[in-house]
Amino acid sequence: MFIHNLKYSFKTLLKNKMLIFWTFAFPIILGTFFKMAFSNIENSEKLDIIDIAIVENDEFKNNEIFKETFKELSDDNNEEKLFDIQYVNEEEAKELLNNDEITGYLIIKDEPNIVVNTSGINETILKYVTEEITQTQSMIENVAQNKVEEKVKDIVAGKIQFTSYEEIYKQIYDEIVDMLDKNNANISNISSSNLSYTMIEFYTLIAMACLYGGILGLVAINQNLPNMSNNGKRVAMSPTPKYKVILSSVLASYIIQLIGIALLFIYTIFALKVDYGTNLPLIVLLACAGCLAGLSMGVAIASVFKTNDNLKTGIVISFTMFGCFLSGMMGITMKYIVDKNLPLVNKLNPASMITDGFYSLYYYDTLDRFYFNLISLLAFASLMIVISILSLRRQKYDNI
Amino acid sequence: MKNVIEVKNLTKEYKKLKAVDNLTFDVYEGEILGLLGPNGSGKSTTINCILSLLNFSDGSIKIFGKEMKPNAYDLKREIGVVFQDVAIFDELSVYDNIDYFCGLYIKDKEARKSCIEDAIALVGLEDFKKFYPKQLSGGLLRRLNIACGIAHKPKLIFLDEPTVAVDPQSRNNILDGIEKLRNNGATIVYTTHYMEEVEILCDRVIILDKGKIIASGTTDELKELAKIEEKVSVEVKDLDEKYIEDIKDLDNVEDVDYSNGLLLITYKKGKNNLVELMDYLKKESIKYNKIFSERPTLNDVFLELTGKELRD
């Protein structure tokens, strides 16, 4: 019975032109479009060195990490030179910005602030670099504190011999310098791939394709529920329990969705030459979780709302598009703005979970952020599944 | 006679509207029961309640002596339903459509295959097995819809207006098919608003209006309910007013209408009406072309009981 249903679910879903368009063709078309539209930007962008100013106040002078990093990023001998920097006071910086002589300026008052006039690629890069440095800084501060505590504990516990303060500080210092080197690599990574402006587009493209799988789930549910379709009435009247039919349909949807995503990866990697980084198993894992999130969202929407197919499809498509927009599909600036000002929105936005997961694999050495996104996706999917089950438990209907 | 379905005090309300109002009736084994009523009289709602698809406010349903419930899978196995709206997959061929739905009942492939072939033969779709629904005419689509509902050889079959908007050829094919199903031992509940079909097909009829049973019985029993005995039409040219007045005075005549060369006489209960009329026409040497007599239809019964036509 299960195999029978599975077979026919494949047949019906794969022959549904609307489904095939949204889940297979549309992402590929959009990807091709991205490639054409952004390949020029990408090339010219690489040559750009960004003019900025830094307000040289006491706080900046005392901030070793900022001072050193910006010095390095503006060093003429550095192949990955990113900035031309003028060190000025605040008044001068404002004037330079107003005269459009610089993209923006950095001023550290309590916190590092970036002041820009417009939003664009250069502005975004400046903001990203600054944010990256800020993160590094707070990480180092944390680490330093932990290290000291660690050492003290170790000494108290007798694990290491107390020799002299100088000796201990030296050890801590070495360990931190070690970390700093690693993080510098991170920042130069950003500059060398010039934030790979188009990468975010492709991440959101994958996210979109995953979430569009919701349409498959939606159709799979609609055709099996008596209050949603005439075919569903037949299913409801048969001696095959509803959950069996629905499970096989949803499974078929998931498999089709994975095939679609696989095709999209193959197409973007081999035809469009998109580089997703090196961690392929994790990329696949995240895509699978993304598909599950999309599918379960479609299933939930289909189970809860009693309207026609087209409207439900519209809901899935607009939700997906909006989510992708917030996570940077129409420009990375959007992701930056939302991450910064409404962090909760993108924490709850499945498109952003997928995009950010890929992003973190590409830009970070540690996997914490990746796993956070992965778990968020699974949590989102679970929530959707619970909603679906609650609403699918109904056996009889008030009207059909 | 064994009861296959027992409906007791079934009441179903949509928000404010009472779509089905305190229905009680039985369906006997081996019969074709017609549910006759105009659009909106509650036929589909009644069926969907019996099938346990709809919640109902009151009443009880027993099928084969057991209470009908959404998870009464043993009962569902024996039931076939042809819903009012065509329920098939556009993406599947004729054969695959039947195979899919039949597969929800019958696991064994060989057994299923023979069932499908039988169903296809019953509705006469042998030449269209590989066709897709889009390539079928409305009538053929309806036939496929029926095949999908009955392929698993159910003992109890519900057909909800299976002939709506169907060409005459397909209609005859469908009515023949239903007759065959009954002859093979199935019990059938058939809803329609075409009284002609009920007269041809059904052993017993329940007439519904506004969710209530207004009459039930065999066609003949129902026709007894009509006050009129027959309607006689005569094609006659230029009939003088005085003859019309005379005819009005003949025995049993209820009403006379003359227009466009057609004389229409309605008779109350009574015998030998036609003979008397013909004698009169002969006596007065009135020339006429055709003359024919009609028994009252179920429409007349409906008109009688509700004051409105069955079909709008």
Ligand SMILES: Nc1ncnc2c1ncn2[C@@H]1O[C@H](COP(=O)(O)OP(=O)(O)O)[C@@H](O)[C@H]1O
């Ligand atoms: N889902 C529904 N919600 C509200 N009213 C309905 C619904 N379905 C049917 N009705 C109303 O219930 C009455 C009976 O409908 P129905 O059973 O479909 O009649 P029939 O099948 O005899 O044409 C009609 O007045 C119809 O408008």
Ligand SMILES: [Mg+2]
């Ligand atoms: Mg109806």
